[in-house]
Amino acid sequence: MRAALIQAAEGMIADRGLAGLKTRDLAREIGCANGAVYNLVADVDELILRVGSRTLRRLDEALTLATSSGEPSPRESLVRIALAYCDFAAENLQLWRALFEHRVQVDKPLPDWSVHDQMQLFRHIYQPLAALLPGRSPEELGITARSLFSAVHGMVALGLEQKLVAVPLPALRNQIAGLVRAMIDGLVARDVKGAAAAD
Amino acid sequence: MRAALIQAAEGMIADRGLAGLKTRDLAREIGCANGAVYNLVADVDELILRVGSRTLRRLDEALTLATSSGEPSPRESLVRIALAYCDFAAENLQLWRALFEHRVQVDKPLPDWSVHDQMQLFRHIYQPLAALLPGRSPEELGITARSLFSAVHGMVALGLEQKLVAVPLPALRNQIAGLVRAMIDGLVARDVKGAAAAD
DNA sequence: AATTTTTATTGAACGATGTTCATGTTTCCT
DNA sequence: AGGAAACATGAACATCGTTCAATAAAAATT
Structure with missing residues (x-):
């Protein structure tokens, strides 16, 4: 029921x-x-969180599927994941938006079952990233994975917004693929050159 | 009144x-x-848009100020702009959120005075980017500027969300600076090497 | 100055909407 | 069958944005 x-x-x-x-x-x-x-x-908040949990699970499946065919390099795996994220958002626009539009009260924190889902997403990014940046610690990799995800999320979010100009989906996908490759190349280059010393 | x-x-x-x-x-x-x-x-929608217009103007001033001191290179200008965006969002959290949380009805489009403001933000990014990527057309530069902005926006948005883990602001700033430099380096490298031929 | 016309202000009322609750109704165990 | 616990009901409440007839104020006209 x-x-x-x-x-x-x-x-x-x-x-x-x-x-x-x-x-x-x-x-x-x-x-x-x-x-x-x-x-x-209990209330609509819980209902929205329960729907969000389902959406996150489907998103997770979509990201898993993205890297399951062929033997993509870590670099191409990350591109595939980013594009899969974009495609999922486009195909599930309202449900995907609901994940981020919904803000819970400050005093009533998220239930445990809801928190756990969200962490899993970075897992997809973590593995290829670890292969590309062997010099980084697990903590650093986690943070970088989160940043990478956030950057792609921003491109998808504003790209699908269509608040001002409607960006056609293929163009958005090209932009995402290009910028992800650029980010990876830049990260790898900075990594071999010696991180912070370069600035 | x-x-x-x-x-x-x-x-x-x-x-x-x-x-x-x-x-x-x-x-x-x-x-x-x-x-x-x-x-x-007319209604609260207009009121929110009017507040948003003011917020965008202040944001524009903050971004202008970011590159006005010293003679920063194009690369460092972009880093400064990204950090200024992050700082503005952190200092004006609720007003900045309102810019993106508020969604207008589909049948009642934005008034002209509101649309014009938003375009101006990319202007700050466009100029340094044009200096770094001389081979690109104005249209390509505009799209890349938008993508760069979106990526930074995503990092700020999810970074300030604190939905799961609270990221301290200095750490977020470091992440942004690092990833912006990586994106720029990657873009420039891809540009000199010959864009699409590299994939 | 007086009167008419236009404009602005009011606060009650309307329609939605999330949530609660006293009152029934069903289910299930002994 | 009988009692207890769980569940379902829909009316009622509080809170919104928004509207509107009535009223006051201001402006314009004679």
Whole structure:
């Protein structure tokens, strides 16, 4: 029953956006009173987090799939991951947006099951990055992986925004691939040359 | 009078966030009935856009200031701009967030005065980038400038999110500076080597 | 100065929406 | 069957943005 609720919420976010998620519509869709929603879930925040968890899992699968065919070099693996992220965001635009639009209250922190999902994404980036930057410590690699992810996320986020100019998706993909390669090349070059000493 | 409204809205967003902007509180703060707000402004969307316009102008000033002292190389200019963007976002967190959180209705497009502001930001990036990548056309440079901005924006956005792990600001600044230098170095290297032929 | 016309202000009211709760209803164990 | 626990109901509450008829103020006209 709760599964039906979450699925209905997922569908509603998918085609009406996070702001289009209404408890009364949900109740009608799964066939119950609006008050009954709160027996299945504490509040809409939890509902959104549960949908987000599903989205993150699908995203994880998409990223896994991206590097599973052929024997891509670490460099090309990272490009593939970035493009897969872009494609996933484009194909699941509203659900993907909901992951970042939703902000929880400051006093009520995220439940554990929600936090754990998010860490997993960097895992995809970490391995190829470790192969490319053998001189870095695990901590440094984790931070760099996060930065790389964030940079690609920014390109996808603003690229799909279409607030001002509509960027066609193929052009966005080219930009992402180009800048990811540039970032990697730059990181590797700085790594062999001796990091901070170069500035 | 309208200026007082916008200023009150700015203050309210600044310390309570975009979601904390309430018309009744605004009316009380500027001393009028809640209905009177709609004589000064069409709706809250316009109000948010007007506040956003002010924020963008201040951001523009901050970025201008970043490259105005000394004679920084194009490469270091870009690093300075990125760090200035990060600092501005950190110091004006809620107002900066409001720029991106707020999504307008699909059928009611942005007014002209709001669209024009946003383009100006890329101008800061364009000039140093043109010096570093002389082989590129103005259109290509514009797109690359946008991508660079987006990448930095992503790092700042996720870095200041603190959704999972709180990244200390100095660490974030280091990451940004490092990755911007890497991106630039990578872009320049790819540029001299002959762009697409390298893949 | 008086009267009319235009403009601005008010605060009650409307419609949504998330959430709660007293009241039924079902389920399930003994 | 009977009682207890869980669940479902939909009306009610609080809080929003927004509207609007009524009213006051101001401006314009005679």
